[in-house]
Amino acid sequence: MPGPEGISDLDKNRALADWLEWQLRQVRNRIRELEIxxxxxxxxxxxxxxxxxxxxxxxxxxxxxxxxxxxCTLYSAHLGFLTRDEAIIALAEPDIEPCQICAPQTGLVDD
Known part of the structure; x- marks a missing residue:
């Protein structure tokens, strides 16, 4: 039945549902943006x-x-990374060489 403004309760609720669905789409889009x-x-x-x-x-x-x-993308480590001190110790080992591409010794030791 139409109210005093001439719009029925059913039409008001349909309009409200449409607006709420629009608002929900906006919120879901914002959530996707924030997740990205x-x-x-x-x-x-x-x-x-x-x-x-x-x-x-x-x-x-x-x-x-x-x-x-x-x-360095030449080797993908599956384990954890080394700290600066651990890298310095590793460079001092005779059986470990620095990568010629990424030059890990740069800034670690005085050349």
């Missing part, structure tokens, strides 16, 4: 952490173990 932003920030933090760390590529038959910067 959060993922990008997490990846950026991980990259920054990797760039300030080092990793060791284990020795394989006929090869020498190799020290890499954390962000």
């Amino acid at each position: 932003k959060e993922q990008q920030e997490t990846r950026a933090r991980e990259r920054a952490r990797a760039e300030q760390s080092w990793k060791i590529q284990p020795k394989r038959s006929g090869e020498t173990a190799m020290l890499h910067r954390g962000g």
Whole structure:
């Protein structure tokens, strides 16, 4: 039955439902945007952490173990990263060589 304005309760509730559905779509879109932003920030933090760390590529038959910067893509570490002090110790080991591409020794030791 129409109210005093000439719009029925049913039409008012349909309009309200349409508006609420629109609002919900807006909120869900914003949530997706924020999730993407959060993922990008997490990846950026991980990259920054990797760039300030080092990793060791284990020795394989006929090869020498190799020290890499954390962000070097020639070797993907499946274990944790090394600290600066651990990288300095690793460079002093006779059976660990620095990667010729990422030059992990740069800034670690005085040349």
